[in-house]
Amino acid sequence: MSEAGEARGEEAFSWRFEVRWTDLDGNRHVRNTAFSEYATHTRFRLMAAHGFDQARLEALRFGPVMMREEVRYRREVLFGDELRVTVRCAGLSADGSHWRVHQDVLRADGKEAALLTIQGGWIDLDTRRPIAPPGELAAVLLSLPRTRDYEELPSLVRRRSPGP
Numbered sequence: 181m182s183e184a185g186e187a188r189g190e191e192a193f194s195w196r197f198e199v200r201w202t203d204l205d206g207n208r209h210v211r212n213t214a215f216s217e218y219a220t221h222t223r224f225r226l227m228a229a230h231g232f233d234q235a236r237l238e239a240l241r242f243g244p245v246m247m248r249e250e251v252r253y254r255r256e257v258l259f260g261d262e263l264r265v266t267v268r269c270a271g272l273s274a275d276g277s278h279w280r281v282h283q284d285v286l287r288a289d290g291k292e293a294a295l296l297t298i299q300g301g302w303i304d305l306d307t308r309r310p311i312a313p314p315g316e317l318a319a320v321l322l323s324l325p326r327t328r329d330y331e332e333l334p335s336l337v338r339r340r341s342p343g344p
Contacts, residue, residue, distance in 0.1 A: 192266035195222040222265040248299040269324040276318030310336035
């Protein structure tokens, strides 16, 4: 369990991976970008599991946008190792437009290989402006297990003042 831990003792959404040859760097360690790819894939599997697959995001003309990513490496991971990547909510704005998640990359022995903290929001694909997600997706975010360091985030949606 990460230092963030689980605030409510709930099971986090997770996805399993096997480390492929193409995930390795010149030292035969998992390359840093592979950890990001595992985390991204897990977040998209979470959304798809709740009805927000690529086709639905396109039909609704919105999608996630990542604003910050931090990776802390804990233990070595090698070719053929089995990994489990979790998703827990570390922060959310009241309207769901701004989010932060912690994602643990766990080895088969349960030891943490890496911890990723990702902060992002949602963007309207036509206007290219931040938006709040549909209520159904906001509910999914609200239902995620929270980390101990969970905090409410400010909205990313800028309210326009009425014209003259």
